[in-house]
Amino acid sequence: MNYFNLLLDRIKADLEGLQAAGILPAGLDFAAVALDPPKDPKHGDVSTNAAMVLAKAAGKPPREIATALAARLRSYSDTDGAEVAGPGFLNLRLKPSFWYARLSEALNAGDEYGRSTLGRGKGAVNVEYVSANPTGPMHVGHARGAVFGDALAALLEFTGHDVTREYYINDDGAQVDVLARSAYLRYREALGDRIGEIPSGLYPGEYLKDVGEGLVELYKQRFHNAPESEWMEPFREFAVAEMMGEIRDDLELLGVRHDVFTSERGLVAEGKVDKSLGGLRRKGLVYEGVLEPPKGKEPEDWEPRQQTLFKATQFGDDTDRPVQKSDGSWTYFATDIAYHADKIDRGFETLINVWGADHGGYVKRMEAAVKALSDGKVALDVQLCQLVKLMDRGQPVKMSKRAGTFVTLRDVVDAVGKDVVRFIMLTRRNDAQLEFDYAVVTEESKENPVFYVQYAHARCHSVLRKALEVMPGVDLSSSSLARVELQRLTHPDELALIKVLASWPRSVESAAEAHEPHRVAFWLRDLAAAFHALWNRGKEEEALRFLVDGDRSLTLARMALVRGCALGLAVGLRIMGVTPVEELR
Numbered sequence: 001m002n003y004f005n006l007l008l009d010r011i012k013a014d015l016e017g018l019q020a021a022g023i024l025p026a027g028l029d030f031a032a033v034a035l036d037p038p039k040d041p042k043h044g045d046v047s048t049n050a051a052m053v054l055a056k057a058a059g060k061p062p063r064e065i066a067t068a069l070a071a072r073l074r075s076y077s078d079t080d081g082a083e084v085a086g087p088g089f090l091n092l093r094l095k096p097s098f099w100y101a102r103l104s105e106a107l108n109a110g111d112e113y114g115r116s117t118l119g120r121g122k123g124a125v126n127v128e129y130v131s132a133n134p135t136g137p138m139h140v141g142h143a144r145g146a147v148f149g150d151a152l153a154a155l156l157e158f159t160g161h162d163v164t165r166e167y168y169i170n171d172d173g174a175q176v177d178v179l180a181r182s183a184y185l186r187y188r189e190a191l192g193d194r195i196g197e198i199p200s201g202l203y204p205g206e207y208l209k210d211v212g213e214g215l216v217e218l219y220k221q222r223f224h225n226a227p228e229s230e231w232m233e234p235f236r237e238f239a240v241a242e243m244m245g246e247i248r249d250d251l252e253l254l255g256v257r258h259d260v261f262t263s264e265r266g267l268v269a270e271g272k273v274d275k276s277l278g279g280l281r282r283k284g285l286v287y288e289g290v291l292e293p294p295k296g297k298e299p300e301d302w303e304p305r306q307q308t309l310f311k312a313t314q315f316g317d318d319t320d321r322p323v324q325k326s327d328g329s330w331t332y333f334a335t336d337i338a339y340h341a342d343k344i345d346r347g348f349e350t351l352i353n354v355w356g357a358d359h360g361g362y363v364k365r366m367e368a369a370v371k372a373l374s375d376g377k378v379a380l381d382v383q384l385c386q387l388v389k390l391m392d393r394g395q396p397v398k399m400s401k402r403a404g405t406f407v408t409l410r411d412v413v414d415a416v417g418k419d420v421v422r423f424i425m426l427t428r429r430n431d432a433q434l435e436f437d438y439a440v441v442t443e444e445s446k447e448n449p450v451f452y453v454q455y456a457h458a459r460c461h462s463v464l465r466k467a468l469e470v471m472p473g474v475d476l477s478s479s480s481l482a483r484v485e486l487q488r489l490t491h492p493d494e495l496a497l498i499k500v501l502a503s504w505p506r507s508v509e510s511a512a513e514a515h516e517p518h519r520v521a522f523w524l525r526d527l528a529a530a531f532h533a534l535w536n537r538g539k540e541e542e543a544l545r546f547l548v549d550g551d552r553s554l555t556l557a558r559m560a561l562v563r564g565c566a567l568g569l570a571v572g573l574r575i576m577g578v579t580p581v582e583e584l585r
Contacts, residue, residue, distance in 0.1 A: 001105055002116065002505040004046065006091070006510075008035045011048055014072040023068050024058050043084065044091035045499070051088040062088025088098045098488040099223055099495055101419045101504035103394055106564045107482035113571050114505045118512060119161030123349025127153040130251065130258075130354075131168040134243040136205055137180045138250040141356065144434065147425040147577070149354040150256045152383070153574045157197060159512040164348070167258040168339060171240045172265040173332065174234045178202060178242070180236035184223070185211025186234070191224055204405070211242050224498040235475035250294035253413045254421060254579045267338050273330050275322055276341035276373065284370050285311045310337070315368035337369045344374050351380045352515065357431070372442075381515055385430045391437040417444055419578045423450040449525055453569060454581050456528035459535060460566035461582040463546050467559050470547055474556075481560035488557040491544060493537055497561060499570045508575070515536065517576070531565050 012033065018024040038047040051066035058065060063084055070082035078098035106113045119125070129149020132142050148274070149165070156163045170176075182203040185488055189195045190212040198204040215223075223231040244261075251257070267273060280286045290304045306440060308324035310333075323334040343351055352368065355362070363382045370380040390397040390407055400408045413421055420441050427449050428434050444451050464476055471494045475481075489495065504523065511519035538545040546558045570580040 001102075002509060003098075003102055003502055004035045004506050007046055008033070008048075010076070011035065011050055013071070014069055015054070017072060018068055024054070024060075024065065028054055028057055030054075032301075036089055043085065044093045046094075047085075047091045049088055049089060050345055051084075051090060055088065066090045068507055083287070096487070096490065096495060099498045099502060100489070103486055103489075103498050103560065103564050103584040104482045106501055107478040107560060107566060108503075110478045110567060113567055114158070115509045116159045116509055118509050119156060122161065123128065124162045124164065124347055125140070125156055125350045125352065126164050126166055126343050126346075126348040126363075127352045128168055128354065129153075130256070131170065131176050132247065133170045134240045134323045135175055135203060135208055135245060136243065137246055139387050139406040140409060140412050140436070141385075141406075142381040143254060143409045143412060143421060143458065144388050144430070145354045145356060145576065146251060146254055146256045146423045148383065148385055148430045148517060149352075150254075151422070151426055151520070151576050152352065152515055153353070154577065155508065155512045155517050155520065158575055159509055162511070164260060166260045166262060166343075169240075169244060169261055169263045169265075171263055172268055172335065176240055177232065179239045180232055181228075182208055183215060183235050183239040184228075184231060185209045187215040187219075188212075188224065190216040191221065207246070208239075211239050214242060225476045230411050235573045244280050244546045250409050253410060253418060255418055260340065262342070264335050265338065266328070267335060268344060270436065272342055273334055273338040276338040277334060279341070280310060280337070280372055285314065285451065286323065289320070291322075297345075310365075310372075310516070311366050312368040313421060315371040317364045321365050321368075333365060333369075336366060337373070340366070340370050341373050344370070344378050349378055351378060353380065353382045354430075355382055355384055357384045357386045383430055383515060386433045388425075389433060389435045391435060392440045392441075394425060397438070412436075419454075420450050421492075423453070423521065423573075423576045426518050427478065429516070429518055446514070449521065450578075452532075453524045453528045453573070455584060456531045457566060457569040457573070457580045458582055458584045460531065460562050460569070463562050464559065464566070467547060471552070471555070476563065478563050481556065481563050484556040484560050486560060487558055488554045489561060491537075493530075493534045494558075494561060495546070496528075497534055497565060500527050501531045501564050504568050504572070508572075520572050524569060524576075527568055529573075549557065 012030050015024065015028070015033070016031060019026055019028065030050075033048065033050045035046050035048050038044055050069060051062040051064075054065055055062040066084040066088045067272050070084055073079055073090075073092060078095045078101070079092060080094040080095045083093075085091050097393070127149055129152075130138075130142060130146045132138060136224050138146070153163050153165045178201065182198075183197065184203060186208045189209070215235065218238065219234070223235070235269075277286055288306055289309050290306060290311065305326065307322045307326075309320040311319045313319060322331050322332055323337065324330055337541055340351065353366070363384075366382065367380050370378055390412070397407055399406055400411050415438060424436055424441050425434070441448055441450060444455075446452050467476060468474065471499040489498070500523075504527075507519060507523045511517060511523075534544070546562060547556070548554045548558070573580045
């Protein structure tokens with residue numbers, strides 16, 4: 001349970017009591033009343049702004065309201081104090097009994113600890129991520145967007161949202177024509193032709209050798225000296241299918257799976273671009289016109305020309321956007337409009353797109369399109385992932401020979417493992433650059449966040465195994481430990497660990513609402529730090545050891561705390577797509 005919600009409900013009930021007593025007027029709106037951790041933990045466990053936000057409507061000084069509310073809150077058996085601070089903030093201190101109840105809740109919830117119904121009834125959510133051009137293997141930059149999107153989808157599912165994971169295949173356009181030409185070159189090579197240096201403008205990676213050999217197996221000599229018009233379509237289709245197979249395999253290595261793959265080429269073939277643009281035209285949002293010259297361009301660099309334009313400026317964009325080229329073909333933006341119209345038609349009420357940072361300039365026009373298509377009823381959130389700087393002992397990692405121009409995702413996973421890649425990709429906000437150093441992410445130190453958190457989880461299970469040796473046959477299941485004498489946990493470090501563990505339901509809901517899965521990694525590090533602190537105190541002070549000779553009830557209470565910590569770490573790691581380890585090699 002999110003204990004902030006529990007306490008907020010309590011505060012609102014007491015405010016209603018003040019209304020019934022005539023201390024506050026009827027009809028007050030409590031929507032802005034909030035509960036948060038105080039900026040300084042010394043001031044208490046939680047702080048509310050109730051008096052501040054109600055003062056004007058109530059016609060009373062904030063401190064007067066806060067004082068009356070504090071008197072009611074002090075009456076609860078698990079409240080240790082309610083103090084008015086500053087102009088009218090109210091700080092609450094909670095007794096250990098309150099925290100024991102939270103630990104018991106966590107143990108009873110087990111692997112479901114923190115799961116909520118936050119998203120229930122809020123409509124279907126589409127999370128589109130990766131969507132790399134099917135022209136080559138995944139690179140390390142794709143890994144960040146893949147992990148971010150996958151963890152965000154898991155986070156939303158955990159908090160009760162109806163989520164679909166989607167991959168948009170950009171298989172219609174110049175880049176796949178270049179892929180087909182590159183594959184044709186490798187096809188000729190597989191037939192025995194000397195191709196020499198790969199011409200500029202084609203994809204040089206050695207991964208296309210397999211594609212060339214596959215084409216020979218399928219078509220033999222049929223297209224050896226044929227004109228491009230004959231082999232372009234079959235070679236494009238074959239190469240895209242092969243690349244998508246490789247991309248799926250690479251994503252599988254990272255533990256990333258999508259529910260839906262949507263083809264750009266399929267949208268065009270099914271007439272969905274015509275349909276979506278026709279709908280916008282009927283709304284008066286597509287017209288024939290001439291754009292102003294781009295800022296910073298000299299007059300001789302630009303020629304005015306009639307274009308088919310979307311009224312993007314009507315929905316917050318900087319300029320209207322072309323949707324059709326002079327040769328009559330659709331622009332990339334037009335097919336993207338059709339794709340988002342298709343998502344809306346499928347019933348999604350929230351669209352989340354995970355893009356590389358280089359697509360930042362594209363956000364406003366896409367937001368404008370979604371507003372126009374849905375009449376403002378569908379929300380679009382574009383999350384941009386910044387670059388990943390791949391290093392080894394502080395030195396840039398050389399590009400992959402197989403890929404030709406970059407380090408592949410497969411190279412990185414092979415080097416450090418799926419779990420390390422996934423965890424590290426979530427240790428910073430997605431819109432901040434990330435440095436990934438092979439040496440740092442594989443060392444066994446506090447500076448390596450993966451090791452630090454996994455070590456805490458492994459230590460928890462080591463303690464539990466030791467307890468079974470000392471107390472053979474004892475039931476150390478979470479449901480059993482939820483019923484032990486938790487009041488034996490009295491040391492400040494024990495209570496500090498419970499408080500961090502108890503913050504999980506609020507943390508996971510906040511992360512889901514903000515679309516920020518990195519908050520899960522931050523919380524895991526905080527929980528691991530609190531556990532390691534208690535472990536280290538036990539090494540220094542015999543009375544704080546987890547296993548206490550001659551005191552079974554205290555040992556069991558500490559096993560409940562250890563089990564609760566293990567549960568919290570495991571739940572958070574699984575949302576990140578990381579497998580919790582019970583032993584470190």
